[in-house]
Amino acid sequence: MPDPVLLQHQHTAQIEPTAPFSFDATMHKPDHFPSADNLWQPGIRWQTMLWQNTPVGLRYENEGTANEPCVSLSVWSEHALTPAFIASLVAEVRFRCNFDLDLTAFDARFGSDPHLGPIIHKWWGMRPANFGALYEYLIIAIVLQNATVRRSVSMMQALFEQYGTLLAYDGKELYCFWPPEVVDRATEEELRALKVGYRAKSIKRVTGAFIRKEIDEFKLRACSWEEQRQTLLRLYGVGPASVGYILGDVFHRLDEMVSISPWEQRIYSKLFFDQEPENPVPVDTLLCFFNDRFTPYRMLAVHYVWEDLFWKRRHESMPWLEKLIRL
DNA sequence: CATCAGGGCCCTG
């Protein structure tokens, strides 16, 4: 391991998310594969962040309750930060973590639903969240493609070790994502040496699109849902499955539900129809069902059921699920 | 040892 960059300056800010807010169910997603840029324990999430080209180490801490939410955000940096920098960073994490999401309409509509209601109350205030930048999510999406979880983890780790920056703060050592310029300078062969295989080409070309400013995360936020979809689909190596995740997680499209991959199909079949994975419900049937039941919150509704399943998995073994996850 | 499919996507015919 390289010598970490020691972050010695610490700033703190208080954030009050909208109520209701579930800290743990929002700030930790048990279905995400572990990656060296973050760490979680109940009540605390550590997360590195490259903001305005400055690597920082974040610690989110729960200091509130579901109905009186309060998050204390500590920011570690190599050099002292200006108030303007902190302010823009706080605004950005408010967006990324969905701290301003208003769940009241969703809760009112589905809170007494026989299936969804109990799950909503169990994870009261949970919201979809994404802790990184669009560029970073794209890299993760590419690394996820056509690979088992174990392999995705090792590809991501190799990329961090080669191109990321190791940060030391708050007694932790975590990698920070690289700016696109760093991977832009790398060759495809260099990437392939990290065993990312044919994904090297996608990583290079997506990185190039950011370098050439063909895509801008902040401009894209203001675009329509379909404009966002088309812009993302134009990226080489990014198809409908990756775009679906990005529209939901990065752009908070709570009704996104377009593509269902075979493994998701089998899990949905079990969760919503109690069908065994061997003979799953057809994708079209699932899409119609979600459409009828959950519009305009198809992604959000499914997110609750999905996350509930993966939280359960932490202390309950579910052999049918283990088979589908393929570690 | 060989073969195959995996938490997709591109490209070709």
Next chain:
DNA sequence: CAGGGCCCTGAT
């Protein structure tokens, strides 16, 4: 619009 190929890895 269907299907082969793609890097690698682990399961069979």
